[in-house]
Structure formats: structure tokens, C-alpha cells
Amino acid sequence: MSVAPAENDNSVEAEMASFKIADGYKIDLFASETLGIADPCAMRWDEKGRLWVLTIPSYPQPLPGSNPNDKLMILEDKDGDGKADHSSVFAEGLNIPLGFELGHGGVYLGEQTELVFLKDTDNDGKADSRRVVLSGFGTHDSHQTINSFLWSPGGELFFSQGHSIYSRIETAWGIKKADRASIWRYRPLQNRLDGFLDGSTASVNPWGMNFGEWGEMFHKANDPELFYTVPGMVNTTHRALLPPIGKLVIKGSIIEIIRTKHLPKDLWGDFVIAGYYNNKVERMRVAEDSSGYKATLLDPILTSSSRSFRPIDIKIGPDGAMYVLDWYNPIIGHYQASMRHPDRDKTHGRIWRITATGQPLLTPPVLAGQSVATLLDHLKSKEHWTRYQVRRLLAERDFEEIRKPLTDWVAKLSPSDTDFEHHLLEAIHVYESHEIVNEDLLKELAKGKEPGARGYAAHVAGRWADRLKNPLAILDPLINDPVARVRLEALVAVSDVHRPEAMAVATQVLNFPTDKFIRYALEKTVHALQQDWEPALRKNTLAFKDPAHLAYVVSVIPPAWYTADMYRKLVSGNLPKEVKRSLLISLAKVGGPSDIEFVLAPENVANDAVLLDHLAKTEPRPVTQVSLNKLKNILEKSDNNEVAKSAVRLIRAWKLKPLAPAIQTLVVNENNDAAVRAEGLQTLAQLNGRAALPTLQKLVKNPQTPRQIRLAGLQSLSALDIGLATSATLNEISLSGGSVAEFKEIISPILERKGGIASLTHALASQNLSKEKAGLMLEVLATKGINASQLKTLLNKQAGVKNLVTRTYDQQYVDKLSKQVKEAGDARKGQAIYMANPSCASCHTINGKGGNIGPNLSAIGKGLSAREIISEVLWPNQNVKEGYNRVAVETKTGELIQGIKIFENAEEIQIETTESKKPKVVSKKIIAGKTETGSLMPSGLMDNYSEEELRDLLRYLSELGN
Amino acid sequence: MLLLLLIGNAGFSQKKTDTGFFNKKDLTGWSAVNMQYWSVEDGAIVGRATEKVAKNQFLWSDVKVTDFYLNVDVLLETNDRNAGIQFRSKKADASGQALGYQADMGKDVWGRLYHEHGREKLDWSDRGEKAVKPGQWNKYEILVSGDRIWTAINGKLAVSVKDPGGDPSGYIALQIHSGDAQTVRYKINTLVHNPKVELAGLNEAQLVKELKLPLNKPVGKxxxxxxxxxxxxxxxxxxxxxxxxxxxxxxxxxxxxxxxxxxxxxxxxxxxxxxxxxxxxxxxxxxxxxxxxxxxxxxxxxxxxxxxxxxxxxxxxxxxxxxxxxxxxxxxxxxxxxxxxxxxxxANLNLGKGNVPENPLxxxxxxxxxxxxxxxxxxxxxxxxxxxxxxxxxxxxxxxxxxxxxxxxxxxxxxxxxxxxxxxxxxxxxxxxxxxxxxxxxxxxxxxxxxxxxxxxxxxxxxxxxxxxxxxxxxxxxxxxxxxxxxxxxxxxxxxxxxxxxxxxxxxx
The missing domain is CATH 3.40.50.1110 (SGNH hydrolase)
Incomplete structure (x- = not known):
């Protein structure tokens, strides 16, 4: 939601006046559209202090027959007054390129399906040669094609793609595939491309990466989240969601890590982020957190009241000032506005320069045309700008020219220098960027005092694994490093060593405390090395240092050939609970009756409800009388109610009919825990079918029965007999005085059954519900996101809603209403309406409060005009936000599940529902039907609100974020 | 595979003499782009060019052949000219050029198997040439069965080729080669479909022994x-x-x-x-x-x-x-x-210098x-x-x-x-x-x-x-x-x- 009305005054002065800058900073204009940079989308500095700017006026879609004329421009400040005064065109006639980076004497540019290399071979300042480096990147959405190019310190070109992009690139290492959002790493000298974190597993739209002083990689999502990328740099097609390390309130892209003497000391090391959505330059502080990092949001550096101020790139310049690229556009939403919306600005574009007041600007060193030795000395600079430029310049020289000066430079470094190890790091970057292996230097870094040095050494050992004689010898001590961050880097590096014993080296991280980053990387490593360890394990040629390590590996990927005996042997060791549980589950899957007896032994299950729940998810296994007795024992004797409940669920899932009498006893015994009895009642219904109806009805009808059991009864009745369930539901409604939450529990079972809504509607027609109860039921429908028009009409009638207005889409109505919102809307009253309506907050968050299933509304007013908000609220199906499409699944047993799909693969769908915080994992095996249309937000939510109430609510929403 | 074999054997084809192929009176059932070159004289088809011919000329029969035996007496005047009998062929273009096998005739090509507009020389043995009586009537026999092709001149085996993947069927056409004025006479004696495999006094087993692969193998089609x-x-x-x-x-x-x-x-x-x-x-x-x-x-x-x-x-x-x-x-x-x-x-995958990883290509x-x-x-x-x-x-x-x-x-x-x-x-x-x-x-x-x-x-x-x-x-x-x-x-x-x-x-x- 990012379609704002155009500003009345688009002048530089007006925009300047819109800024509110943090104390100690000053903002000035560096360049504007007058230099030909309208529609700028990315910028990079060169070593001469010239700023290269990519402009894309043909975005979002060129017209047929038109020749798109997007350009790569070069800006210069020739007179050194801090304002660009000259511009030239390096390349033109481009077709919506979204990013570029300078290197190897030319420019790498992402344009549609291609990564191209442009070069000026005759030195006239214009590109005259074009070579396709890689092709096959997806173009299904022109605002998500390959973007945000950046060199890693070791000379790898990183870039990313967004959520609707599917890429297939032919390389010597096979076809590289990335479906949906992904991060790409390209090693130019080897023409080698690798993709990471596809499937949108680390943000839906990654946009902007950066590297810390010791090469630690981070990336920013276009969404609020910030990621520490390193755990995800394991090369495998196995997908898992990478946990973020912090987030903004709302969207923002790009990371610039402040490393310049010009800006205030307090800012050093902070991450500055382009808050294009809410017109801010955001600031985050990143601190170590075990093997990774965590980030906290600080006050912004810059805020603008102009909705057209759209910072989309930030770079520290050669003078130490912070340069902010301003796309200047009221509309940033790609899909949220018409491709030909006249407010899509094609004529403006600015670059702002933020300086520290009272701090002298820096004079950049002369880098162009310098000798290798001089350039190498600049690698000692504290200024990151300088080192970034120098690395790039050294990477494009012939290595023969570099070899000797580099060797000499390293030899002359003084170990007593406090930055000695960092200088070694810079030296190894030069070798890396030339794909030259320097094992001695690597080994020296690996023995560094500085954890960053050791961590980076691990990284390089992984990169050079295919050229080092024994990379594992270097990595083994590092994976046993006292510093968690080093262990993580070593683990990720080991995942690149394709030898069986690499798995045994990797699992040594288990000898230390683990955290979310290490666990993430280790699981992926087991997948990445599967081709290496699994055959060796089978041939019995792979030895782990600890049986627990093998147990871990087998718990992540149970080999198809593993036998019950093997699991029995493994599981006998002293293992972490999760590992043991996973092995027991695998054992249960392959084992025979005696193995099931083993799994169900009290020492395994007595305190592990989760194990029982997992067993319940496996196919029913052979169960002996011994096993039945063990389960019966739990039912009768366990004082752990969670375990008892899970045992009851297992009996239900495996359909253990012989235990039905025991369950019956458990259910009717009033001394038992109500929750266990409730669970038991459902199992009883499942095992005995309609034969359980008398027990069910008796319990459900009796007001003395604990409510939890009555509700479970409703659930079971709904599955067995919709008619009986309907009358029991009506009975329960009559008993309940109630709240929305209570009513939700009562009517959910019947609503979530095939035919349930119709039956309930039919039965309610002849009932006289109180106004209050009808009103509560309407709320339930709204919070559950159910569109049941007949039922709603009926309930509205019974609730006595008189002024029911069904608003159909009409442009004139929207115009009129938006005028009213502006002129007469009362935000305070609107807020009261919002707060009084639980259905809004059940899905949407405002300033940290509310549900997460719908889009965050904290800054909705910042990017969206009143007229757009009107459409969102009244006709939610018109414009469904990316990733918020409603999915409705019907299972083979008639259960209906609806919500937002957050993950899908060949086996399962994960659906986030309004009911629970954790996504519901639905196996594809049990799905009978699936529809994916529209929004989960029901239409007609505002039907019983007056025009005035609606006007005030909209006013409230449109002021959010200001 | 088994199923295919069964189907292949199910329809035993019957030996059949084609009576409608040539009526010995006129060119019913035959056509050419330039009919002025073609006529029937004394029960023989005559191709005659009175002056220089720019392009090869073909007279096409309407009869499609697959497995067949053709017996023709031919007279080429003069022997240094060139003609031929196309079989299992098709028209290459609108000018009626031929594409396919040709039983060749003419000095230095007699009794050879040529593949017109295609693979060119298939069997270039001179056995046929040796049996030819230059400037006189010569008996030309063509026997084709499956992917096997034999020809004989005056009862002596000339061509003997096994040509897997070659043209499976097509038409017969008679040629006047481009070049100087010439006359060629084709006296068609018989055309038999699905013939018995025997030629030049040799039975099938003996003929099979003579088979060899063509000089140019078919490249797809x-x-x-x-x-x-x-x-x-x-x-x-x-x-x-x-x-x-x-x-x-x-x-x-x-x-x-x-x-x-x-x-x-x-x-x-x-x-x-x-x-x-x-x-x-x-x-x-x-x-x-x-x-x-x-x-x-x-x-x-x-x-x-x-x-x-x-x-x-x-x-x-x-x-x-x-x-x-x-x-x-x-x-x-x-x-x-x-x-x-x-x-x-x-070598064009640049893997850097010195210690390089294994080249996946x-x-x-x-x-x-x-x-x-x-x-x-x-x-x-x-x-x-x-x-x-x-x-x-x-x-x-x-x-x-x-x-x-x-x-x-x-x-x-x-x-x-x-x-x-x-x-x-x-x-x-x-x-x-x-x-x-x-x-x-x-x-x-x-x-x-x-x-x-x-x-x-x-x-x-x-x-x-x-x-x-x-x-x-x-x-x-x-x-x-x-x-x-x-x-x-x-x-x-x-x-x-x-x-x-x-x-x-x-x-x-």
C-alpha cells in the first residue's frame, strides 16, 4: 500500500521544507532532475568520486513499439562545492534495469533476463561494448528483477531477486534455479553463479546487502525485516525460513553501514536504511547475539512530511557525507496503482547529501591511475569508501602486476600493529578476488587473535575448498573455536567441502551450546552434504566423533536404508531430547511391533507429549497388546495431563479401537482433568462413530458438564451429524451469555464443516436470537474472515441493524467519501470505532498491537491516500496485497481450513489462520480441495456502519504513521 | 518393443504386379513440370532434350512404392550422357526436382546408387559399369525390401546396400540429366510390389551376404x-x-x-x-x-x-x-x-590461474x-x-x-x-x-x-x-x-x- 496523492508543490524547495533532520546533521541537495536523473533507482561511486546513477523512466512497462530509453548517468561535482554540476550518459536505450555495479573496467548491469557487462573500450565516456554474462533471470514482475548489486569484500558480485521471479540460468555447474525471492552470488573469474535462500525464505523481496568489517554478510528485506545472511549461505535446495535479526516498523530497503570519520562517532557501525515507505532515513544498531546478531531500531536520521520523498539507495560518499537517492514519487506501489496512473512521477529525481554539522568533510585520496603498492596502502584506511574502491580497482588489475607488490606489502605488515589482522584480511580479499589460493595467508588468519579474522578464514577455506589439499584440517579447529560466531562461519564453510568426513567435522558444533543460527546452518549442512555422507555411512566408512553426532544427522535426514536395529542402537545413547525424539519417530516409521513397544516405553513417552503427537502424525503402526497396555497405562495412571492428552490423540490417529472402553471410562470419570476428557470425547467419537452419539449428546446437553468438554462434543458432533450438531450448537448458544471469544468457540466447529454454514443458517431462521447474540455472531464471522452472505443477512436482521448499507464499488462514491474524510473526518472518533471493533485488531497490527495475519497498518496513512484506503476497507478483494491471498482448504474428512498461505511444498501447505499464532501444517495427502482467491478480509465489514462512522474510521486510518 | 514386433509381423504383404504403372501407350499416371521432354514411343517412355537442358528433368509416376521390384530396359543415347531412375523419392520443390534414391546410368555412373539432393553417393562400386553395353539396350533391375536395396544390370548384381534410417517409401521418377541434348528410353517391363527377394540368380540369403552400409549414412531425415x-x-x-x-x-x-x-x-x-x-x-x-x-x-x-x-x-x-x-x-x-x-x-570457461578447480565441462x-x-x-x-x-x-x-x-x-x-x-x-x-x-x-x-x-x-x-x-x-x-x-x-x-x-x-x- 504505497499509493499517495501527488504533492501540490514538487519543487526542490518544497521537499527541502518537508525534512526533519536529527540533531547534529544537515541536509542539502546534491543533484536533481535538472541533471537528467529523473526516475533514479540505484547509484554507485567510482574511484574518481563520480556518482553513477541509473534512471528508469520506462518503468513500470514500456509501450509497444517504443524503444525504452533508460540510462546510466555519471554525475560529477567538478567545482567541489558539494553539488553535482555535470552529468553525462554512459549507457542509454536500456530496458528497466534495476541495478548495477562497477567492476573489471566496466559495469555489471541487471537488465530483464540478463546480467550484462558494459564497457567503454575507446575511452569516450560511453559504453560501446555489451556482453551477456548470464541470462535466464525471471521478468514476471518488473519491480523484482535482479537488483541491488554489491561486491563482497572477496570480489563476489551479490544481487537479489523478488517474490514473483523464477530464474533458470545455464552455467557450467548446471542450471541454477531460484523460485521466488533469492540471493545470488556470482564469482566473475569462474563464471560461477550460486543461489541462496530461494523460495522467499529470507524475505519476500530482498533488496540491499552489506558486509561488516570482518566480512559478515547482512541483507535487508524490502519488508521491515533485517537478516544476518551467513547461516543461509549453505548451498542446498533444502528450504527453511531464516530467522530475522530485527525489523523496522514498516518497509525499508538497502543497508549502508556507517564507517566514516566525517559522521558522528555515535553513528559508527550503525546500519542506515532507506525507509522509502514512510519517507524516512532509518537507523538500526546491530549487536552481537550468540553466533549471530540482533538489531534494534533507533530514531531516524531523517523524516519527511512529503509523501513523494522516497529514499531507495544510500551510500556514503568519498567526502564522508551520506548520499540519499530519492526516487521522488507519490506512487511506489508497483501493483497497487495502475501501470498508467498519471501520478506515477516520471520527471523528478533527487540526490540529497547529509553531513554532520561542524565536522569537516574528508578529502578523498587519489586512487585513479595509482600504482598497486599505493593502492595496497589505502587498504589500511579506516574509511570504508576507500577500501571498497581499492578492492575493486585491485580486482580488475592483472594478477601478475599485483603478485609481487602484494607479497611485499604483506611481508612488511607489522604484527604489533593493532590492525595487523585486518590488513591480512584485506590482503586475502585481493587473492580471493583473483581466484588465487594463498594457503599460508589463510592459515595465518585462521590462527588470528581476532575472532573476525578466524571467522573469515573459515569462510575462505570454504570458498577454496575445491582447491585446498585439506580444507577440513583448517576448518576442524575453527569449528571447535571458543567464539560462537567463528563456529558458525566454519560450519557454513564445511558445507562446501564435499567429502564424507565433512559431516563429522560439521557436527562437532554440537559439542558447544547451539543457537538459532547454528541450528539453522547445521540442518542445511546435513542436506548440503547428503550426497557425501550418506553413501559413506552406508558403506560404514564414515566415523563420527560422538554417536550423538550421527544421531543428529540421522534425525535430520533419516536414510531410506536405515533399519530399526540401527535406530535402536543410536537411540540408546545419551542424546538431546529433540534428537532422541526424532530418532524414535523414525524408528516407529520403519520398525515392527516390538519396536513400537520400545518407542512407547515409559522412559520415552512418560514425559514427552510432543513425541506422542509426532507419532500420531505417522501412518498407523502395528500395535501389540503390550503396546496397547502401555497406552492404557498412560490413560489410567499418568499425572501428566499433556502426555495423557497426546496419548488420547495418538489412539485416535492410529484408530486403536481396543482402547475405546478405556477411553469411555476416562471420558465419563468426572475426577479426570476436563481437557483430557474433552480430548477423550473426540477420540471416542472417532473410534466408535455414531455409537458414541449417546455419550456425546448426554455430555453436551448437560449444563453441568465442563464447558471445554461440551465444546469438544460440539466438535465431534459436527463431524458425525450436522443436524444434531446444529441443535446442540443452538442449545449452547442459549446457555451462553457471552463474548465474541465465547461465541467463536461455540460456532467455529459447525462453521468449519462442509454444509455447516447452511445448516446453521437454516436452523437460525426459525429461532429468535437476541440482538446481542446475533451481533456477537456477526463479529465472529468477521474475525474469522468468513464470507457467508445469507447467514450474515439473517443475523443482521436479528441484530436489528436498520441502516444496513451494502456499498458497491463506484468511483463517484469513492470521490465523495474521500472528500468527506478530508473535510469532516474525526480521527479520534475513528480510533474509538476501530478499538470497539475486535475484527480489525484480530488481524491487523497498529503500533505493535493486534494480529499479524493482515497487513500492518501502523503507517497505512503514510503511503496510501484516503481513496485507496476506502477501497481497501470496503472492497478488500479488489487489491490483495502480495502474500495476503486467502487460501481455503477442504480436507478429505470435511474439515474446512482457511487463512493465508505462508509456505507450500510438494508435501504440505502451511496456513496461518485467525485462530492461532502458529501456522497450521496441512499435509497434502489429506486435502480434498483448495481455492486461492481474494482476500481473507471479508467484504461487508462496514455494512452496519453509518457514513459518518465510516468517514471517521477512514480519517483515523489515513492519519496513521504521521 | 514386443508389441511393435507383433504388429509388424501381423500384416504379411502380398506380392502384386502393378498393371496400372505404365500402359505402354501414353503417359497416363505420369507427370512432369515440363512435359515437352517426355513421350511414349514403341511402348517405351522417351525422355528427349533437343538442346541443352538447364536443370535436371523428372517424370514422376503416381504410384507410391515401398518394397518393390522394377524391371526396365534402358537405352541411353549417347553413353556419355546421364540419366537415372528415382525410387522411394519425393519432390524437393515446385520445379519437380527429386529427393531420394537414384539408380544411376551413364558413363562412369552406371549401376551406382546415388541419393539425389541428399546424401549423394551411397554405393559406388563399378560392378554394374562392367556389365553395361554402352549405346545399347541394357536391362536394369531394382529390388528394394525394407532397408535393403539391390540393383542388377544385364543380370549382374550392381548395387547392394543396407540403408537403415533411409527413405522408407516414395515415388518412382525417370530422369534426364541437365546438360547437352540427349535421348533416353525407358522400356518398363514390370513393377511388382512386395516381391520375392531374389535377383541376378541369387536367393535372399546370398543377396543378404552382399549387403554393405552406404557410403553416407542417413542423418535423421x-x-x-x-x-x-x-x-x-x-x-x-x-x-x-x-x-x-x-x-x-x-x-x-x-x-x-x-x-x-x-x-x-x-x-x-x-x-x-x-x-x-x-x-x-x-x-x-x-x-x-x-x-x-x-x-x-x-x-x-x-x-x-x-x-x-x-x-x-x-x-x-x-x-x-x-x-x-x-x-x-x-x-x-x-x-x-x-x-x-x-x-x-x-577452455573457454575461465577458471582463473594457477590452482584451479576441476572443470565441470x-x-x-x-x-x-x-x-x-x-x-x-x-x-x-x-x-x-x-x-x-x-x-x-x-x-x-x-x-x-x-x-x-x-x-x-x-x-x-x-x-x-x-x-x-x-x-x-x-x-x-x-x-x-x-x-x-x-x-x-x-x-x-x-x-x-x-x-x-x-x-x-x-x-x-x-x-x-x-x-x-x-x-x-x-x-x-x-x-x-x-x-x-x-x-x-x-x-x-x-x-x-x-x-x-x-x-x-x-x-x-
């Missing part, structure tokens, strides 16, 4: 590919096909080789397409559906290069996938040309995949172009790719020339074709904007309901599909400019 007016040709494959859209050599050469024929060529290449997977976005339509919706008459398909990185062991899997993919687009009318992979050039089995594709083409009756060996033989081999995999523009040009040559068109790229290539390029740029525009998700994919593709005021109205239709007249105009360039080629000649 390249020989019979022709292009008709307004036919639709599509190219499909991975990045090397995609790049043809940008370099345009193959299209240009096909257009230049058929200056009188309007052809519509659409490049459906998609980076990373393999026989296993052809990824397309929601709503785009599958690979096969694209071919159908464009009404492709001829499809040039190239798979196997990237697949060959998986090594020889994966060939059966590859062929299965390829076969299945093609069976989805196989129609009675559609001609399919399988283009072999191009050779990898491992060294392990690739592109040549074996080429052979597998050739066999697939032969089995399924597809045309085949061996680009692998053509490029490998090129003096520029080793410098035809920029990354070891994908052809440079120069490589594209050589590949295009090799493809048309293998298909029997001898068209090379010259500067003269540059204006045509420019127009093809313009058309292709329009084509890609139309067929695979950016923002597909909003045009026809899963995001058509959001405002992007709609009018900003009237949000019900979708403007993107309308806008894209704007390409259609532009493409048509570009095609007209292409045919204008084709015409210019003719007038320049």
Missing part, C-alpha cells in the same frame, strides 16, 4: 524438409536458441534460402529449458501449448547440451523425457527437426547425447541436424563460445550455416544478407515484447486482479492486455519488411 508458403516455424530450446533471437542468423538464412516463400518464424527459446523442465509462469501456457497455439508447421527443437552435464549414465532418462515432451507436440502434419547439442569448449557427454538424439530422431521419424560434429569440424572450433557453453555471434553464424547445410540448403551468410538480418532482429525484438513481456504476472499470471493492469479511473477495465495487442500490427509490419528484403534478394540476383 534431413533430406525431405521443405517449407511451404505461409508456414509457421518455431525454434525451441535453451539459451543457445534464445540467443538466435538476438543474433538472427538461422532465421535470416532460412528466409534467404526461400526468397519466394513467406515464412513466419517465432523463437520460443527460454533460458534453462531442458527436456526435463520448461518452467513457465502461471497462465503463460506450457511449452507444448505454445507450439500449438502458434500453429507451428515446423519445429526446430534443441535439447541435450545442459542435460549432458549429468553424464552418459543419464542418457536413457534424458531420451525418455525428450521423447515424452515431443510426443506431446507430434501431429501428423507437423515436421520436427531435432538439433543436436553444440560442443562444449571447456570436461565431464560433459555432449557427443554421446548427440548420438542419442540422432537415434531418437531416426526412431520417431524426426529430422535431425548434427550440429555437434559440424561445429567440431570447424576450423574455428574452440573459439565459438564465450563461456564454454553458449555460442558467440560468430558461433551462431556458423551454427546457422551448418544447420541449413545439413537440411540441404546451401545458404551462407554474407554482407548482402545484413539488411534482412536487421529486419529479422526488429521483428524479434517486437516478438519478445509481445510473447514474453516483463510483468507477465499482471498480464496473464497470478496477479491480474490488482490495479497494475487496470485503468486508473475505471478499475474494472484492464488496459494491459489491450496495450500488448498493440504489438500485433507492429509485428505484421516487421514481417512485411522482411519479405521486402527477401524480394530484394531475388531482384538483386
Amino acid at each position: 534431413t533430406s525431405s524438409l521443405t517449407f511451404g508458403e505461409n508456414e509457421v516455424i518455431v525454434f525451441a530450446g535453451g539459451t543457445n536458441i534464445v540467443n538466435m533471437r538476438k543474433d538472427c542468423y538461422l532465421e535470416t538464412l532460412l528466409m534467404a534460402a526461400h526468397p519466394h516463400t513467406r515464412l513466419h518464424i517465432w523463437n520460443l527459446g527460454w533460458d534453462g529449458d531442458t527436456a526435463y523442465e520448461q518452467f513457465r509462469d502461471v497462465g503463460f501456457g506450457k511449452w507444448s501449448k505454445n507450439l500449438d497455439s502458434l500453429g507451428a508447421d515446423i519445429a526446430f527443437v534443441q535439447f541435450g547440451q545442459m542435460e549432458s552435464l549429468q553424464g552418459e549414465a543419464a542418457i536413457p532418462e534424458f531420451i525418455n523425457a525428450y521423447k515424452k515432451l515431443l510426443s506431446g507436440v507430434k501431429t501428423g502434419k507437423r515436421r520436427i527437426v531435432l538439433i543436436s547439442p553444440v560442443p562444449f569448449e571447456p 570436461n565431464k560433459a557427454a555432449a557427443e554421446q547425447y548427440t548420438d542419442a538424439v540422432r537415434q531418437l530422431a531416426a526412431q520417431e521419424g524426426y529430422h535431425f541436424v548434427d550440429l555437434y560434429h559440424s561445429l567440431q569440424k570447424s576450423p574455428r572450433a574452440g573459439s565459438l563460445t564465450f563461456d564454454g557453453i553458449h555460442l558467440t555471434p560468430e558461433g551462431q553464424q556458423l551454427a546457422a550455416e551448418a544447420i541449413v547445410q545439413e537440411l540441404g540448403m546451401h545458404q551462407r551468410f554474407t554482407e548482402k544478407l545484413e539488411p534482412l538480418r536487421k529486419e529479422v532482429l526488429t521483428k524479434n525484438q517486437l516478438w519478445i515484447g509481445y510473447w514474453r513481456p516483463g510483468n507477465w504476472a499482471f498480464l496473464g499470471g497470478d496477479r491480474t486482479t490488482v490495479p497494475f493492469s487496470h485503468d486508473w479511473k475505471n478499475t474494472e477495465k484492464r488496459i494491459f492486455p489491450e496495450e500488448i495487442k498493440g504489438f500485433e500490427p507492429l509485428i505484421r509490419e516487421a514481417e512485411i519488411r522482411i519479405s521486402e528484403q527477401q524480394n530484394l534478394l531475388v531482384t538483386q540476383n
